Amino acid sequence: MLIFATSDKGGTGRSVTSSNILYRSALQGSDVCYLDFDFGSPTSGAIFNIPTTLHGTTQGGLHSYLHGMVADPQRLEIWQESDRSSLRSRPPGAGRLVLLPGDSGGGEFPITKENTERCARLFLHLEEEFDLCLVDLSAGRSYATEMVLAATANEALRNIRTRWLVFHRWTRQHVLAASGLVYGERGILHTGENHGHDREELANSLRFVRTAVVNPDSPELEGLRPAQIAWLRDVDRDLSELASSRKVGRTLLLGSIPLDPVLQWREQLISDNDVWSRRIANRETLEQFDSLAKKIVDDAAWETL
Amino acid sequence: MLTFGEVHTGLLQNSTSLPWDATAEVLNLLVGEQVRRSERPMAYAVSPNLLTSVDCRLPAASGKVIRGVGTVVSRASITGGHVAQGSGHAVVVKSTANRRLSWSHYLTRPGTIEAIGKAVGGDIARGFAGASQPMGTLDLGAISGRTLDAVQRSTRLDRHPPFRTQRTHMRWVVTPTDEPGVEATGTFRVATPTLRVLELVVPREHVGAIVDLCEDLALHDWLLTTLLALMESSLTGPGTRAQRIARLRPAIDTLLHLWMPAARVDEAVQPVWQSLERRPGFTRQWEASVSRIRDQMTLGTLALLESATA
Numbered sequence A: 001m002l003i004f005a006t007s008d009k010g011g012t013g014r015s016v017t018s019s020n021i022l023y024r025s026a027l028q029g030s031d032v033c034y035l036d037f038d039f040g041s042p043t044s045g046a047i048f049n050i051p052t053t054l055h056g057t058t059q060g061g062l063h064s065y066l067h068g069m070v071a072d073p074q075r076l077e078i079w080q081e082s083d084r085s086s087l088r089s090r091p092p093g094a095g096r097l098v099l100l101p102g103d104s105g106g107g108e109f110p111i112t113k114e115n116t117e118r119c120a121r122l123f124l125h126l127e128e129e130f131d132l133c134l135v136d137l138s139a140g141r142s143y144a145t146e147m148v149l150a151a152t153a154n155e156a157l158r159n160i161r162t163r164w165l166v167f168h169r170w171t172r173q174h175v176l177a178a179s180g181l182v183y184g185e186r187g188i189l190h191t192g193e194n195h196g197h198d199r200e201e202l203a204n205s206l207r208f209v210r211t212a213v214v215n216p217d218s219p220e221l222e223g224l225r226p227a228q229i230a231w232l233r234d235v236d237r238d239l240s241e242l243a244s245s246r247k248v249g250r251t252l253l254l255g256s257i258p259l260d261p262v263l264q265w266r267e268q269l270i271s272d273n274d275v276w277s278r279r280i281a282n283r284e285t286l287e288q289f290d291s292l293a294k295k296i297v298d299d300a301a302w303e304t305l
Numbered sequence B: 001m002l003t004f005g006e007v008h009t010g011l012l013q014n015s016t017s018l019p020w021d022a023t024a025e026v027l028n029l030l031v032g033e034q035v036r037r038s039e040r041p042m043a044y045a046v047s048p049n050l051l052t053s054v055d056c057r058l059p060a061a062s063g064k065v066i067r068g069v070g071t072v073v074s075r076a077s078i079t080g081g082h083v084a085q086g087s088g089h090a091v092v093v094k095s096t097a098n099r100r101l102s103w104s105h106y107l108t109r110p111g112t113i114e115a116i117g118k119a120v121g122g123d124i125a126r127g128f129a130g131a132s133q134p135m136g137t138l139d140l141g142a143i144s145g146r147t148l149d150a151v152q153r154s155t156r157l158d159r160h161p162p163f164r165t166q167r168t169h170m171r172w173v174v175t176p177t178d179e180p181g182v183e184a185t186g187t188f189r190v191a192t193p194t195l196r197v198l199e200l201v202v203p204r205e206h207v208g209a210i211v212d213l214c215e216d217l218a219l220h221d222w223l224l225t226t227l228l229a230l231m232e233s234s235l236t237g238p239g240t241r242a243q244r245i246a247r248l249r250p251a252i253d254t255l256l257h258l259w260m261p262a263a264r265v266d267e268a269v270q271p272v273w274q275s276l277e278r279r280p281g282f283t284r285q286w287e288a289s290v291s292r293i294r295d296q297m298t299l300g301t302l303a304l305l306e307s308a309t310a
């Protein structure tokens, strides 16, 4: 299965959230890989703690591959290459966790017939060996997004299950932006249609994920004054209405990740240890990652609406 | 001077064993040429030979720049309706000229690469079998990989394979010998989790039989590698014994009956298989794995019986 992670705005938490989701699905036993298609700023090496690849690789990453400079892009086995002790060995029952990094100093590039064809070939190849391939795209209406829409329209990829996750923060601007990215002019559906996708089918394979959400009912907000809490509730309700009217509402919501103190300070994977022993990250955050990892492969969560 | 090649092996991306008509279509990579097939001892079909022209640096352990011009032969095959292979190879000979000749010259010698200038067979062989080569060096693996891709991307496949698994790559190099009475021999090395290297010495008159042999070895190495990987993930994973065995089921149904070493291999190069059976001992390890699976299944059945009578 191919999962495309996108967002309209930069800095929404797309990379951190999708890395954590993928990490949980590896722990749940799936063989998974992460493709860093954010060609302008490849950050995945840092999130997975690969010391040699903090800002992308120099060993023939996805950029070099798509340009035809290497026959196959570099792969990093996280359970072997990470320098974080909790990631360094494969827990019993866990699946493979592989990173295909972007190149350092890469940058965006326009799509061509050749790089789209290479992209399609890569997806087909990875599909042979991984249960789940998650592609982290650049923010907004990027060439990367257009390339994968063109590649997945290829007839050979028709039978590969493909799903889209659109990440956004829970604010007015972000809700509007996420809606525009999907339904707007030159948005995902529009671009997909131009490349031969069926609009309705594409829309049905797409769900939203809210990031860094402050839940007004959270016990953590106990320190706030009643007036503040009441205000938060109002805002939350207004946002929900706005989201529904822009087709970003509950029916298309796959999950909500709470604002987490650890993620606020650092882009990283949250381990069981961070929650249960060190108690620096919130249990709720981990549970949401776990639940999303299950939902992305659970057909019931993706039934046609 | 030498012959070298690389075989890529993977699981055909189809839910069931691919029937003959679909197989013929999938392997029909060259219009107007026949797909060959045989049914015994196992369904096997192979595409026509494809040619890729090359003009690039040849591998060399010494790091010397050796230019090679000519063509690589590649072909794709499907065994037992489940296993797909892409295989490329070429014979390297010394060029009689000191420069590149017209393409018609090379096209009349399909599968031959001429090394221009000073070149030593052993240097090229060690370079090919050794560590990675500088960019721009002949990449047989890329040719084999693309040949396998051509099969795997066919729209005749339903793309719902019984399980997911890695491809393996078998890189092989043959040095011909003219010494009388010498038998074909080989050494086999696991270079990385997915790359194997096979170095062979073969009487010159039998070099032609080597491609089939290497494809057969690659097939069996892949079967073994895949079975071990599936056992590892199924048997160490969570769940009851019955659940763990259930996870192995697709592998049992798809792979176990495909083990048939040297079934399509020429007598003359059989000694290579025999020596590899002594070390590393493919069949020994395969049989040990199969009996471990059988034991697990028996224990699983016993447990079921016990809980039924308890």
Ligand SMILES: Nc1ncnc2c1ncn2[C@@H]1O[C@H](COP(=O)(O)OP(=O)(O)OP(=O)(O)O)[C@@H](O)[C@H]1O
Pocket (backbone or CB within 6 Å): A007, A009, A010, A011, A012, A013, A014, A015, A016, A017, A038, A041, A043, A138, A139, A211, A212, A213, A257, A258, A259, A260, A261, A262, A263, A264, A265, A266, A267, A268
């Ligand atoms: N649930 C969360 N709680 C608190 N902070 C978060 C949360 N999720 C992400 N963040 C933080 O938000 C910042 C942006 O996250 P990230 O880099 O994943 O965003 P992005 O959408 O991939 O950005 P870009 O478009 O630049 O690639 C990071 O500092 C990250 O740690």
Ligand SMILES: [Mg+2]
Pocket (backbone or CB within 6 Å): A014, A015, A016, A038, A043
């Ligand atoms: Mg990012």
